[in-house]
Amino acid sequence: xxxxxKQTLSNGLxxxxxxxxxxxxxxxxxxYGVGARNENPARTGFAHLFEHLMFRGTRAVPDFDTPLHRAxxxxxAFTNNDYTDYYITLPKENLATALWLEADRMGGxxxxxxxxxxxxxxxxxxxxxxxxxxxxxxxxxxxxxxAYKIHPYRWQTIGASPDHITGATPDxxxxxxARYYNPANAVLSIAxxxxxxxxxxxxxxxxxxxxxxVPPLDDIPAEPPPSAARRLEVExxxxxxxxxxxxxxxxxxxxxxxxxxxxxxxxxxxxxxxxYESLVRERRLFSSVNAxxxxxxxxxxxxxxGYLLPETSxxxxxxxxxxxxxxxxxxxxxxxxxxxxxxxxxxxxxxxxLNVMNKAMNLGFYEMxxxxxxxxxxxxxxxxxxxxxxxxxxxxxFVPERSSTxxxxxx
Amino acid sequence: MKRQPEIVVPKSVALPAVEALTLPxxxxxxxxxxxxxEVARVSLVWxxxxxxxxxxxxxxSTLNLLAEGSEALTAHEIAERLDFVGSYxxxxxxxxxxxxxxxxxxxxxxxxxxxxxEIVLRPAFPEDEVALYARKRMExxxxxxxxxxxxxxxxxxxxxxxDSHPYxxxxxxxxxxxxxxxxxxxxxxxxxxxxxxxxxxxxGDDAGQREALLELLAQVPRSRPITDSPxxxxxxxxxxxxxxxxxxxxxxVRAGRLLFPRGHEDxxxxxVVATILGGYFGSRxxxxxxxxxxxxxxxxxxxxxxxxxxxxxxxxxVAAEATGDAxxxxxxxxxxxxxxxxxxxxxxxxxxxxxxxVMRILDGPFGIVDVVIENIQVSGAAGGADGVGGGWNAxxxxxxxxxxxxxxxxxxxxxxxxxxxLARKYLDRAAFTAVIVGKE
Numbered sequence: 001x002x003x004x005x006k007q008t009l010s011n012g013l014x015x016x017x018x019x020x021x022x023x024x025x026x027x028x029x030x031x032y033g034v035g036a037r038n039e040n041p042a043r044t045g046f047a048h049l050f051e052h053l054m055f056r057g058t059r060a061v062p063d064f065d066t067p068l069h070r071a072x073x074x075x076x077a078f079t080n081n082d083y084t085d086y087y088i089t090l091p092k093e094n095l096a097t098a099l100w101l102e103a104d105r106m107g108g109x110x111x112x113x114x115x116x117x118x119x120x121x122x123x124x125x126x127x128x129x130x131x132x133x134x135x136x137x138x139x140x141x142x143x144x145x146x147a148y149k150i151h152p153y154r155w156q157t158i159g160a161s162p163d164h165i166t167g168a169t170p171d172x173x174x175x176x177x178a179r180y181y182n183p184a185n186a187v188l189s190i191a192x193x194x195x196x197x198x199x200x201x202x203x204x205x206x207x208x209x210x211x212x213x214v215p216p217l218d219d220i221p222a223e224p225p226p227s228a229a230r231r232l233e234v235e236x237x238x239x240x241x242x243x244x245x246x247x248x249x250x251x252x253x254x255x256x257x258x259x260x261x262x263x264x265x266x267x268x269x270x271x272x273x274x275x276y277e278s279l280v281r282e283r284r285l286f287s288s289v290n291a292x293x294x295x296x297x298x299x300x301x302x303x304x305x306g307y308l309l310p311e312t313s314x315x316x317x318x319x320x321x322x323x324x325x326x327x328x329x330x331x332x333x334x335x336x337x338x339x340x341x342x343x344x345x346x347x348x349x350x351x352x353x354l355n356v357m358n359k360a361m362n363l364g365f366y367e368m369x370x371x372x373x374x375x376x377x378x379x380x381x382x383x384x385x386x387x388x389x390x391x392x393x394x395x396x397x398f399v400p401e402r403s404s405t406x407x408x409x410x411x
Numbered sequence: 412m413k414r415q416p417e418i419v420v421p422k423s424v425a426l427p428a429v430e431a432l433t434l435p436x437x438x439x440x441x442x443x444x445x446x447x448x449e450v451a452r453v454s455l456v457w458x459x460x461x462x463x464x465x466x467x468x469x470x471x472s473t474l475n476l477l478a479e480g481s482e483a484l485t486a487h488e489i490a491e492r493l494d495f496v497g498s499y500x501x502x503x504x505x506x507x508x509x510x511x512x513x514x515x516x517x518x519x520x521x522x523x524x525x526x527x528x529e530i531v532l533r534p535a536f537p538e539d540e541v542a543l544y545a546r547k548r549m550e551x552x553x554x555x556x557x558x559x560x561x562x563x564x565x566x567x568x569x570x571x572x573x574d575s576h577p578y579x580x581x582x583x584x585x586x587x588x589x590x591x592x593x594x595x596x597x598x599x600x601x602x603x604x605x606x607x608x609x610x611x612x613x614x615g616d617d618a619g620q621r622e623a624l625l626e627l628l629a630q631v632p633r634s635r636p637i638t639d640s641p642x643x644x645x646x647x648x649x650x651x652x653x654x655x656x657x658x659x660x661x662x663x664v665r666a667g668r669l670l671f672p673r674g675h676e677d678x679x680x681x682x683v684v685a686t687i688l689g690g691y692f693g694s695r696x697x698x699x700x701x702x703x704x705x706x707x708x709x710x711x712x713x714x715x716x717x718x719x720x721x722x723x724x725x726x727x728x729v730a731a732e733a734t735g736d737a738x739x740x741x742x743x744x745x746x747x748x749x750x751x752x753x754x755x756x757x758x759x760x761x762x763x764x765x766x767x768x769v770m771r772i773l774d775g776p777f778g779i780v781d782v783v784i785e786n787i788q789v790s791g792a793a794g795g796a797d798g799v800g801g802g803w804n805a806x807x808x809x810x811x812x813x814x815x816x817x818x819x820x821x822x823x824x825x826x827x828x829x830x831x832x833l834a835r836k837y838l839d840r841a842a843f844t845a846v847i848v849g850k851e
């Protein structure tokens with residue numbers, strides 16, 4: 001349970017603060033409502049490239065990092081399909097330093113062609129390191145391309161190809177900054193052992209005069225459900241064949257999304273879960289298995305995956321994955337098993353709120369969703385699903401005609 | 412534009428009190444009370460890392476198989492009971508130490524403790540679980556070893572210490588097939604006694620939890636400290652090793668040299684040097700290789716501490732065509748540290764970054780456990796820089812508070828002159844090992 005206070009500044013910035021009793025550290029999180037889903041299909045990877053540019057200084061503060069090092073701070077950022085998140089942790093005495101810097105770069109970023117060129121090279125190396133020079137690095141690129149045809153979730157946050165990154169121009173950067181980086185499209189959240197009133201006042205003091213903007217309200221095309229099963233087989237120089245079967249699922253705050261999260265845990269949450277027990281331990285078909293949801297804002301994907309043991313055929317592996325999915329559609333999950341998953345959500349929620357950074361980040365995320373109280377309601381939502389409901393949701397989700405199957409074959 | 416806020420430097424780092432006691436079986440226990448927290452953590456640390464094993468993979472297998480079946484419960488039953496209350500059981504191992512950690516909600520501490528008993532007191536290492544594990548692990552290791560960073564790490568250890576040195580050796584995956592239940596059992600009996608172990612715990616207010624935990628830990632079989640562990644042979648470093656990967660778009664580069672373990676008087680000073688070089692985002696290697704040249708997404712430098720050795724390591728993945736120049740730039744930055752005094756301003760950034768890092772680790776109820784573990788691992792280490800493995804004493808002499816404060820004091824006392832002198836003393840290119848996986 002996180003306590004919080006919320007206030008919206010006149011320029012549209014939403015501010016959420018939490019008093020974290022007893023800690024020496026403060027966390028400042030600034031979330032912008034822009035991610036890969038807002039990108040132009042000809043300029044994929046742009047939101048993430050832009051995130052890098054946010055560290056390249058403003059006219060007023062040319063060097064973003066040095067004042068933070070001075071203030072014993074650490075900072076970083078990440079971009080995903082839906083949003084871009086910047087976070088700073090530092091001793092609470094230095095909270096104002098973090099607010100000063102975040103307010104400054106919300107309005108005054110200074111992007112020169114030279115900075116852009118330097119950052120493109122870094123991002124291309126990130127692309128190489130994390131996706132191209134890694135075994136299985138392009139699995140999710142292939143799965144997304146197969147499962148989405150229209151919606152921008154069809155490309156990864158890093159972008160569809162390094163060419164999209166190298167082609168970005170300074171004008172595109174400026175237009176993107178103006179459209180998405182303004183108070184009306186941002187959430188500031190703070191967690192520290194300070195009076196909430198004081199944190200709200202400091203937020204207003206530092207961010208109050210950042211120029212107002214308009215929320216971008218992009219029109220993002222909805223993905224029609226697939227009408228026939230999709231399948232792709234590729235060969236790669238990898239040690240084991242990987243099978244991935246993905247299905248469309250509901251958006252982040254839909255009932256189907258909560259149900260899918262529970263179902264993925266029934267299948268693969270912990271080493272007592274079904275898939276490990278049956279497919280790895282008993283039948284010895286796979287060396288490892290998993291089930292996961294993307295949990296994106298817009299309708300996402302539910303995926304089951306498994307790395308085959310050398311003696312298992314692709315056909316047998318696929319059948320085994322399907323048998324676990326069918327079981328969820330055919331028989332209700334037992335009460336003990338369900339209680340286990342519910343308890344796990346409760347524990348994970350509490351473990352996920354142990355330090356100031358996670359608290360500030362969570363508050364920013366739920367405010368972005370447009371339902372801040374949900375941050376304390378989700379454990380209850382997970383508890384409210386009974387076995388019959390889950391059978392219904394499983395039947396609605398694990399439809400063969402909607403599946404996208406990737407066979408990532410070992411050569 | 413608003414004026415920059417004044418920066419405050421925290422004068423000290425607040426640490427909760429740590430209660431240290433020794434149980435009748437000789438097991439040292441360190442307890443931290445975190446009132447008001449609804450979570451608990453217990454970590455058990457054994458001086459049973461891979462360097463003490465006489466057969467490949469037996470150290471990690473023993474640790475990983477602890478929870479795969481006990482005298483009373485199957486692997487599945489143990490996993491299910493922990494999962495049912497949302498508790499975590501995690502293990503980690505390095506060359507020197509094996510660590511098992513339990514985290515639970517305070518209200519589920521009882522059932523978690525029950526499973527802790529099954530796992531650390533009564534593991535059965537069932538035959539079929541050992542076989543399944545070996546098979547699974549063999550596959551997983553092959554998968555890991557297809558990653559350039561993993562290849563580079565293994566090659567670097569071998570180049571730095573020598574192919575057969577306990578800190579340098581890596582074995583083929585197929586060795587897993589030779590793993591027998593008896594080997595694991597024997598390793599457990601030899602290395603998992605109270606004389607080779609310590610426990611660090613973070614608990615809420617409940618006095619009953621403390622008593623129940625101590626009662627369980629008192630059942631760890633008494634054992635003599637292990638003093639006859641195999642002596643570490645003298646390491647022999649190679650200057651350069653290259654593994655060519657046809658078609659690689661990047662090279663994984665590792666560079667470093669043997670120095671000394673944490674107890675050495677220059678260790679913290681060299682941590683400052685490593686931080687200037689590549690230990691924070693403002694570091695010289697980040698500025699050079701990433702921000703100016705765009706060769707890489709990241710680069711880091713750090714001092715690595717082992718019980719009987721320590722080394723400086725630099726790691727990065729760079730564009731394949733830039734490999735040669737990247738290596739030259741790494742050494743050029745070292746030369747610059749030897750030639751020019753670091754500006755007081757830059758050094759102050761580094762000191763504050765390092766102080767901030769300590770404070771961040773301590774945020775939340777579990778970080779203190781990590782600090783206490785590290786302190787004991789370091790100050791309990793016997794043997795020292797000569798590389799002769801002696802006994803190991805888990806009854807450390809100094810408190811976590813002293814340990815942290817001494818660390819901070821040493822950082823504060825590091826001057827530009829000292830940085831230069833340390834660089835001149837230790838950053839000798841001829842003593843370095845460089846490893847490249849990708850394109851030379």
